[in-house]
Amino acid sequence: MIQTLATVIRNEVIAPGYGRAALACGEGFARARPGQFVMLGFPEAIDPLLRRPFSIHRLVAGGSAGPGIEVLYKVVGHATRRLSRVAPGEPLSLLGPLGRGFQVPSGVKRLFCVAGGFGVAPFVFLAEWLQGRPSAPAAIELFLGGRGREDLLCTADFERLGIPVHLTTDDGSCGDQCRVTDPFAAALARERPDLVLACGPRAMLACVLGIVRAQRIACQLSIEAMMACGMGACLGCAVEGRRDPSRFLHACVDGPVFDAEEIDLE
Numbered sequence: 001m002i003q004t005l006a007t008v009i010r011n012e013v014i015a016p017g018y019g020r021a022a023l024a025c026g027e028g029f030a031r032a033r034p035g036q037f038v039m040l041g042f043p044e045a046i047d048p049l050l051r052r053p054f055s056i057h058r059l060v061a062g063g064s065a066g067p068g069i070e071v072l073y074k075v076v077g078h079a080t081r082r083l084s085r086v087a088p089g090e091p092l093s094l095l096g097p098l099g100r101g102f103q104v105p106s107g108v109k110r111l112f113c114v115a116g117g118f119g120v121a122p123f124v125f126l127a128e129w130l131q132g133r134p135s136a137p138a139a140i141e142l143f144l145g146g147r148g149r150e151d152l153l154c155t156a157d158f159e160r161l162g163i164p165v166h167l168t169t170d171d172g173s174c175g176d177q178c179r180v181t182d183p184f185a186a187a188l189a190r191e192r193p194d195l196v197l198a199c200g201p202r203a204m205l206a207c208v209l210g211i212v213r214a215q216r217i218a219c220q221l222s223i224e225a226m227m228a229c230g231m232g233a234c235l236g237c238a239v240e241g242r243r244d245p246s247r248f249l250h251a252c253v254d255g256p257v258f259d260a261e262e263i264d265l266e
């Protein structure tokens with residue numbers, strides 16, 4: 001785990017209410033794995049005092065600023081509003097890579113990914129990371145849902161990587177007007193994947209969990225929890241374990257990616 005001052009390389013609006021920031025933070029982050037996250041904050045800031053968790057969206061190769069990472073963010077509150085205003089050259093306090101990421105074993109031939117809103121962030125990293133690996137699944141499909149058209153992010157990245165994307169919106173402004181779990185369930189009925197990965201709002205994850213458990217399909221879920229420290233010290237991100245409910249798991253160190261057998265989401 002590295003604690004460093006990262007330098008903002010660029011920070012751009014990618015859709016109304018969403019931004020993407022590239023940060024130069026040294027070679028250490030090249031060890032990061034898809035599904036891991038960072039804690040990002042403002043040096044010497046009193047407000048917001050605490051760093052905030054963000055998935056690693058992709059690795060940035062060494063340009064003139066050196067290697068680093070990108071994060072994709074939705075502006076929801078104080079820290080993300082301030083993040084949306086940082087300019088190239090400004091420093092950000094960065095801790096990472098943190099947590100357990102997705103595991104795609106070499107035997108997986110067909111992989112389905114299900115994402116809601118900014119839950120798509122780690123799947124760009126995953127798709128780029130799997131590209132060209134001999135053990136990568138032969139077929140990857142993404143099911144991506146959002147409230148409206150502006151919440152369907154990164155579709156061009158998946159197109160570039162040759163990954164089919166099934167789009168859904170709640171308001172019907174883009175793709176099918178339904179829940180993202182509808183085309184996912186329909187696709188499962190046609191062709192069974194070896195593994196399902198999901199990242200998004202808790203209600204979406206709970207629905208995915210119900211579907212994969214009923215069909216006994218291997219699945220990993222990236223869950224969101226309130227995180228103050230990101231490294232197992234504050235115990236603020238406790239999640240009840242399924243195997244042993246008396247033992248709490250912690251999303252920052254035991255997750256944020258959990259095997260579907262490890263947790264319940266009710």
Ligand SMILES: Cc1cc2nc3c(=O)[nH]c(=O)nc-3n(C[C@H](O)[C@H](O)[C@H](O)COP(=O)(O)OP(=O)(O)OC[C@H]3O[C@@H](n4cnc5c(N)ncnc54)[C@H](O)[C@@H]3O)c2cc1C
Nearest residue numbers: 052053054055072073074077078079080121224225226256
């Ligand atoms: C492992 C992990 C990965 C994440 N990855 C991303 C990402 O890639 N992109 C992204 O935009 N966001 C991501 N988030 C959520 C992000 O951390 C929060 O949106 C951010 O902390 C909000 O900070 P804020 O000060 O802007 O908002 P606040 O003022 O702190 O909160 C605004 C609203 O968001 C809610 N909120 C704040 N933090 C969380 C949280 N962790 N989970 C659920 N609700 C929260 C609050 O309850 C409140 O309603 C991730 C969270 C976790 C735990």
Ligand code: FES
Nearest residue numbers: 230232234235252
């Ligand atoms: S965020 Fe502090 S223990 Fe997980």
